Amino acid sequence: MTCDEFGRVLPELEGGHHKEQQEHLKSCSSCSDLVSDLNAIAQQARLLTDDHEPSPRVWNSIEIALRQEGLIHQPRPQLVPSVARSPRWRFAWVVPITAALVFGAVLLFMHQHLNNQVAQQPSVSPQVIEAAAQSSQASAVLTDEDQLLNVIAARAPTLRAGYESDLRAVNAYIRDAELSARNDPNDQIAQQYLLNAYEQRAMVYEMALERALP
């Protein structure tokens, strides 16, 4: 067997050699070295470790997308941007969230207080009670977007209006696209509008979380 012939069958060999090929390897140091080298490369390749790590941005983007698509059913525990691992402002997000919780607690207290007053003084107008109840319900629930805008307002007030306008635009897109898709579930163009709208929303969130903050 010549080196050429051996070279032609080499791709088909997976560690096993016929007698003729083994004989050639014994007599030809070049081919023998080649086979050793290729085996060494394959062996070293198996030992390559998975030690590369993606940046935190990847998980942030995944989480945003999961929430947008409704795959996460829990409310976001806290709005912490990916770069918030920096110690400089790790706990600073607490301020607006705490303010919102305190505000909600105050409204709840007022609602209960009003109820007590109604129980003691039946002459208080039911409309007042209803208005207070609605106000407390509406105000006590902060959406993800409100939280996002609150964080931006706390850190970069000049950017808040811009993000608010962008969110308004993409939410309008989502509403229109959802309506189209609902009217005709088989309309592929409507489906594409919906995907595009969500992609824009995810982009606004991502940019707000990553770069709205100095």
Next chain:
Amino acid sequence: MCRSKRLSALVVALVLVTAVLAAAETRKELRFKVHRRASVSVANQFGPISVKPSAGKVVLVTAILHSDKAEIDESHSRNRVSVTTHLLPGADASTGQVDYEVLVPADASVTLHSATGPLRAERLHGDVILEGNTANVDVRDLSNGHVHIKTLNGPVTLTNITDGHVEITSVSGEVALNSVSGPLVHVNSNSGRIVYDGDFGGGGEYSLMTHTGDIEATAPAYASIDVVASSTQGKVVNDFPLQPAHTSFAAKAGTAFAGTMGKAASSVKLLSFSGKIHLKKRGNNQ
């Protein structure tokens, strides 16, 4: 006489102020040696970033810091270079501004982030990712690489981009594509206008979609396209004599049309929810 004295005093004051301002600026130069297909990223909250090809396998960064309220953090590991503007407390859009000029090997992958920009990249073959809030994005003479652009309100202009994927997402920035062709060109805009002037060549997939923005696409008479255009609540105008296509898409005068031109090599979708769409034929004398 009195007036000329006042004028001289003003000139002197201006010169002094300029000198003081110039003295407050700091110039920093960084140099990184890299291998083929390096990865270079620059993140800069305020200020322009411009990227051009360098002569060898080296990344050269020239940064002009407008005040001492900004610092530059750099990192270089293996084939990856990262330069980030680090803003100190009290920095604003003016004092935190840093101007970057970056030279990279033409095959490098480049990622640029800036809120205000502008962002510029030219004559590269690697993948290019540009993200900006209000940044003006200008990309020209790229080939064979992916181009990804995300912007909230900044205008985007692409010129002479070929043989790669182009994906642009914008909320309200206008997107202008001049001589852009390749296997994939996707523009996803909300209220920003999309203007395309090219030949829809390369047998690619072209998708220009908006929510409320208008779409204006200009192509030559010899364009080879399979086109679908539709505006749910807006108007649609077509200058081309199209051959009917075998499709379930329902054409509707004034709001939707579909058909083919030439060998229908490229797929073109012009879709807007409520914007106006115009597919224009480029004049023979152009």
Next chain:
Amino acid sequence: MTGARKTQSDKLSETEAIERAKQGDAEAFETLYHLHKRRVYSLCLRMTSNTAAAEDLTQEAFLQLFRKIGTFRGESAFSTWLHRMAVNVVLMQLRKKGLAVVPLEETIQTEEDSPRKEPGAEDSKLAGSVDRLQLERAIADLPPGYRAVFLLHDVEGYEHNEIAHLVGCSIGNSKSQLHKARMKLRELLKTSRAEKATKP
């Protein structure tokens, strides 16, 4: 996630995390991501040699997985399922970019791709001196088609029949591309070693 929550997440086993993820538990999704992110990202990075593209593909692979997690019944190992999904995402991206993952015509040999007529002639042996770091660099320099088959077979452990199915080629083509990839790597490693030897 804060440090405290992360510790709590680590304590979730994979099986628990899968079940809780099916219910929409945010912490469970994050646990699964952190358990497998390195393997998926390393695969994507080696396949594309581009960190930005690798991050995009990692994101896409996990999103596809999480969207379908409700259908996972445990017929195969979760990591196998995720890995297969990541490979498909990467290969689809390579195809979209217009890169033939494996050239259809295996008999066409270019000057730079073909093995030498005299295998191993006049070259000193490489075996025993294959540095892992140099190998990573050399893999990044392989043409995309060779790189894909090499990574799938030698690094990720897929068999040729699986590779043929994944990339849409014949088993013979897969074997041929693997051989060419290894030959090319051998050449790159020798060049790299020679360059290192000549440096002062």
